[in-house]
Amino acid sequence: MSGTPIVVIPGSAAPDAPAPATPRHLPNRGGPANPSADALKAKFAGAVQRVEVIWGETSVYVERLKLGEMVQWLHDDPSQRYDYLSDVTAVEYRDPEQPIEVVWHLRSLPYRRFLRLKVDLPLDGKTPLEVPSVWGVYKGADWMERECYDMFGIRFAGHPDLRRILMWEQYHEGFPLRKDFPLRGRFSRAEQLRQALAANPEARYSMEELTVAQAFEDLPEAMRKRLLGGERTGE
């Protein structure tokens, strides 16, 4: 091995990664944990609250403020290489004593590992509903964090553009996936409709923004040629 440089192809398995296998006879609770959980415990002593293995998948409960640092390490460290963030979401339980959990699903393509990170946010009124954003590590977190903010009202510190994504931006009934949010919303149907019709999407998304002119340089060569030849853009 020594002397021959290891060529890393993004997304390909590391030489020492286990062969892909379909897991069988998984226990509901317990079983071998993802080795990254122990590595996290060793590296960030005290920041890991507990580790659970459910159906063969490892969940690591971590400190709220340490999360950004840990994700950065999991992404960068050559023994971890979690290069894919597949989801950011949150869970609220019906039991009001139980905290809201913010969940990150990380995947290491080189080592064929899956790791679930969780942060507990107690609903005691003292803990702010705020966690660090991982946008600096994974650009794909952008819209997932916006969705999580839109539905649960959890703020992601460090997100460059944290505003609603599914509901319109003037929406102010609350956060629909929270348990204290009534299924039909808080306002009457007529009031909801009135507010929706008054939203005026054109106020933010102008026709000028939607023209092809600004994106001209990014267009494929063939399309640029056609447009230069005078073809209409369909405005």
Added chain:
Amino acid sequence: MGLTARPSDNLARQDPSAGAGESWVATRLDFLVNWGRAGSLWPMPFGTACCAIEFMATAASRFDLARFGMERMSFSPRQADVLICAGRVPFKLAPVLRRIWQQMPQPKWCISMGACASSGGMFDNYAVVQGIDTIIPVDVYVPGCPPRPEGLLYGILMLQEKVKRERMSDTSLRNEMDPDPKSGLYIPAQAIDELSEPFGNSVHQTRSGL
């Protein structure tokens, strides 16, 4: 509004006594206009959900919407006659649907296809408009979840029937309705609240917190 009785004397008449080689036809002007309109409706498909799949099946070769003069889908509302709203409409789309309707020139009609477009369907929740008739006027409701193509075709035939019964002397159907400038609604707020009252099992599942 509503349908007037179908005029009995709608048939074009040919006078056989006018001599060989020469003949004349007499008919009512609005019969001719309505006949032309009913046979060349251009739909503007506003497909948002699974109903749009069924709508595509209706337009495809097996059911062949073109048999009824709807060969061309008009994806621009400015050249369209019928807005076919196929699928649920979330509140975020309400101003879009309203704008599309306002962009269509008169004469125009609207078909609400499927349970969701007509009443919100099973989506009795915070995000979905409880019937597009709270946003725009609707001529024909097609029930179903989603309706079969035969159902949509039947709705279209009903619309053609409605078109054929319009009289030029009565322009009330072609008057553009202006929404209330304060609320932006066509119909009174109380009516909307009453229409979208929950019914059946869904009474028990809301506004109670946990």
